Amino acid sequence: MNKVQLFQQIQKKHSYLCVGLDTDLSKIPAHLLGLEDPVFEFNRQIIDATKEYAVAYKPNIAFYEALGPKGWESLAKTLEYIPNDIFTIADAKRGDIGNTSKLYAKAFFETMNFDSITVAPYMGEDSVTPFLEFDGKWVILLAHTSNTGSNDFQLLTDRETGQAFYEKVILKSQKWASSDQLMFVVGATRADKIERIRELAPDNFFLVPGVGAQGGSLEDVSKYGLNKECGLLVNSSRGIIYSSNGEDFAEAANREALKIREDMSIYLDKYM
Ligand SMILES: O=c1ccn([C@@H]2O[C@H](COP(=O)(O)O)[C@@H](O)[C@H]2O)c(=O)[nH]1
Numbered sequence: 001m002n003k004v005q006l007f008q009q010i011q012k013k014h015s016y017l018c019v020g021l022d023t024d025l026s027k028i029p030a031h032l033l034g035l036e037d038p039v040f041e042f043n044r045q046i047i048d049a050t051k052e053y054a055v056a057y058k059p060n061i062a063f064y065e066a067l068g069p070k071g072w073e074s075l076a077k078t079l080e081y082i083p084n085d086i087f088t089i090a091d092a093k094r095g096d097i098g099n100t101s102k103l104y105a106k107a108f109f110e111t112m113n114f115d116s117i118t119v120a121p122y123m124g125e126d127s128v129t130p131f132l133e134f135d136g137k138w139v140i141l142l143a144h145t146s147n148t149g150s151n152d153f154q155l156l157t158d159r160e161t162g163q164a165f166y167e168k169v170i171l172k173s174q175k176w177a178s179s180d181q182l183m184f185v186v187g188a189t190r191a192d193k194i195e196r197i198r199e200l201a202p203d204n205f206f207l208v209p210g211v212g213a214q215g216g217s218l219e220d221v222s223k224y225g226l227n228k229e230c231g232l233l234v235n236s237s238r239g240i241i242y243s244s245n246g247e248d249f250a251e252a253a254n255r256e257a258l259k260i261r262e263d264m265s266i267y268l269d270k271y272m
Pocket residue numbers: 020022060091144145146147185186187209210211212213214235236237238239
């Protein structure tokens with residue numbers, strides 16, 4: 001999916017919601033556990049309940065890898081089930097020496113047909129560019145993440161330029177790819193930095209995790225992060241998919257997604 005198509009979906013749905021499929025067997029409703037593939041069944045019902053409001057789905061790969069071959073099977077079935085006009089993100093946070101990155105890219109872009117993958121920039125240019133060699137596929141580079149540990153390295157400042165490490169990542173990586181292929185992860189818990197990050201990357205989409213369970217403010221993210229083509233995909237995982245752990249989990253997810261979409265619709269009119 002290209003940037004124009006993504007923006008069209010956002011305009012059609014008045015939403016920039018990404019639903020995170022962090023599907024955890026210890027958290028899903030008990031009545032699903034006896035089924036052949038409870039993870040897929042949970043995801044199937046969540047997708048059906050939220051697809052009217054979601055412009056992206058983001059399975060976090062750790063939750064599937066942890067289950068071994070069965071988990072990969074549930075992931076493949078989930079990816080297949082997501083409607084074609086909805087953007088898909090493999091939240092895998094990969095990145096290695098070039099020939100290894102190339103195979104990570106092949107795994108997520110060819111063996112599985114994800115639209116995008118999250119990539120860690122720490123190993124530099126030759127670890128990121130192999131992911132950019134796939135037509136129509138996106139790299140979502142970790143820039144300023146939502147966790148407290150992000151302060152350890154991402155805020156380290158270069159004495160000469162005064163630039164923080166995360167700012168360098170954003171500036172340098174824009175030389176490797178255009179905003180048609182490169183997004184950045186920016187935590188909603190970093191709302192105080194979003195205005196600055198938008199200055200550094202005016203045209204790139206940001207994937208923003210950290211609203212909902214992590215407490216980030218959707219309004220602040222929207223106020224400082226929206227650009228002329230929206231430029232935001234705001235993710236909520238636990239806040240939507242585990243809003244009930246009873247038999248009504250899908251209806252509860254539908255209500256949560258709708259609430260977020262209603263706010264997004266207001267912010268698109270107010271701030272874009
Ligand atoms: O900076 C980051 C990068 C990735 N994540 C991932 O996003 C979701 C957030 O889940 P919630 O339940 O909505 O908190 C999860 O998959 C994280 O691994 C992040 O939170 N922060």
